[in-house]
Amino acid sequence: MNILLLGSGGREHTFAWKITQSKLCTQLFTAPGNPGTAQFGININVEVTDFEGIKNLVLEKNVEMVVVGPEVPLVEGIYDFFLEDDQLKNIPVIGPSKNGAQLEGSKAFSKAFMIRHNIPTAAYKEFTSENLEEGLSYIEKQNIPIVLKADGLAAGKGVLICQSIEEAKEEFREMLSGKFGDASSKVVIEEFMDGIEFSVFVLTDGKDYKILPSAKDYKRIGEGDSGLNTGGMGAVSPPPFVTDDMMKMVEEKIIQPTIAGFQKDKIVYIGFVYIGLMVLKNGEIKVVEYNCRMGDPETEAVLPRLGNDIVELFSKTVNGELSTVNIQEDQRAAVTIILSSGGYPGDFEKGKVINGIDEINDSIVFHAGTKTENGKLITNGGRVLAVTSLHENWKEAIRISNKNAEKISFEGKYFRRDIGFDL
Template sequence: MDILVVGGGGREHAIIWSLAQSPKADKIYCAPGNAGIAQLAECVPIQVNEFKKLADFAEEQKVGLVVIGPDDPLADGIVDVFEHRQIPVYGPRKNAALIEGSKTFMKDLLHKYNIPTAAYAKFDDYTSALQYLQQQSMPIVIKADGLAAGKGVTVAHTMDEAVDALQSIMQDKVFGEAGSKVVIEEFLAGQEMSILAFVDGETVRPMAAAQDHKPAYDNDLGPNTGGMGTYSPLPHIQQSIIDEAIETIIVPTAKAMVAEGRSFSGVLFAGLMISPDGTPKTIEFNARFGDPETQVVLPRLQSDLLEIFLATVNGTLADIEIQWSEQAAVCVILASGGYPAAYAKGLPISGLEHTDEQALVFHAGTALSTDGEVVTNGGRVLGVVGLGTDIATARAKAYEHAEKITFEGKHQRSDIAAKAMQDQ
């Protein structure tokens, strides 16, 4: 079977790496792809928002399955376009992808169905939002309603920070129309946890849990990013808490979407906070694989990813068993200097030739120069994944391998998975 994967980041590289291991996978295409993906798939110069061109290509090449990676095309209805042309596609339709595309919709859904989440208020005008904000205690969370590449959330510790964030979103429009509405949310303290699940309607098959590191700098300081690293499993979080999160949050949300006439098919990704008393609450939902969570979750998948995708598309996800490895995985993101603010592109990357069975390198923001050299092409450049029998071993391998890769201005956090180490 020939497959087309839409996207060009670290998530898509990990998806393609996993799909390539399936005996059913023949040729894999990726649009637009990146320098690392090009080693596993044929990259096609079509952008993720060029729906007609993508569908035309899929028809011309007679691909058996299209897999959608990023959030923007899902929110804009790419799955509906492929379904209309009767091209098999993996991912949620536009009306279901709204669970990520609008934080207001997501919060209202959870409130309606009594699914645990933080207290919140929503606003579509700056004056009302400001008046409400000035009556709140700090810290508080300010969120742009729409998609903002993982950067539309501010945890404000002072009123000045909160007002600045609100003004940036609603008045300065730093996130464009994504900031036409805001959600102002109670700050939740505790341990963060990500649980991704393969979902088809009310059928939920959870993946291995992971923990992301959003802030740019060590000790969770600095602005939020798309994610600076992640790890799986979570030895410091009891399995009973993970099970509770699945049963009280993810499963009820899948059922709520069906009840709302928005049946979800694809990967439903819950960003959760575990309070000090062990109670999980919802921070956010995403309508696709997380990035960089995918880079540590899929290396632990022992089942055939293509079989899972096909079972979902064919409505038989409930009939298959999914197996996970006991090994640990830790991902360290190598970012461009200045990220998540302005950064340079086109800088040569060295050290990629170093290979190791216990270390994987997933390309995110890379490209090939005119002379065939791999260069930087984004804020998050590479995800270096270490594998091992436990978190400590995997973490050591990830950092060991990360040190071998260099480019001008390279930035990485030095404390990825440190929380798991401290609590063991």
């Protein structure tokens, strides 16, 4: 079958790599794609939110399945767009309905969903400018640190952890007056959870589910988890501290009630659920957030450990046969290290020539922000490449990824040399 993949980052290069390993894939198209996805199929210059453009592409190329990488088209309703179109309604989209995507698209929606279905998460309240005063007095009664979250999508920048009540009140006012645009016209105020984070990934048809390999990502730019937040600077799968007992607890207390919640709320959900978790000091595990798609860079560490044919997995998900699947998990650990442009996540320059990828044979190098110009590979984003290594010993996987991150060169290259430092 012809498959269309939407997106253009390291996650999508990884999907392209994995999808084209399937005998069921005849031709892969990626829109808009990057030089990494171009190694596995044809890139088509259509933006992920250009639904009419995507429709034309699907009809013209006889696409029979659409796999959605990033959250924005899901939150904007690409699933429903297909379902409501006579020519597209029979073409499966791997990704939730607009309603389901609210789990990521609205923090208030996802908190209410968790409370409604008894899924452990931090206590919270939501406010708009209509009840600003109430919000301020609510803040005064809370402990510090205190967490403020813009309700809507804010590209990973909408969460503030405030160390004083004064700071929280100030930020709260600013958020409601448009600090993150529309995204912060509603603000969720949340209790701070102290612990260690990891993520689980679930593939579901809204009724049955399968758990994919788990991962831990590294969000801060600086070593020792310091400095500004980024899209993610590295990932380890599986996180070595996650035990079978913990996974059992997550499945019973979090995954099962989540899927049951889809049923009870009549949420149409065919696709990935990313569940961000916090392991508290007392051993309790709570949900930090849901995302309605796979993570980036977690995908670069998770998919290389997935033994199954991913297109077959998608087909079975769409056909309601997910319960017949056995997930095959590579026992080796995977470690991904991101190479970023100097200055990222602040201002950075693009267009630097990249060398050294071809000499690497013991890691997989996925493209994130790259571009080809005059036959040369150049940098084209903050996060440029993802280097993934697999090894029985996770420390060895870290060493190999570090070694190869060192070998690749471009002006201003930066990477964290301490991925896994806390494990």
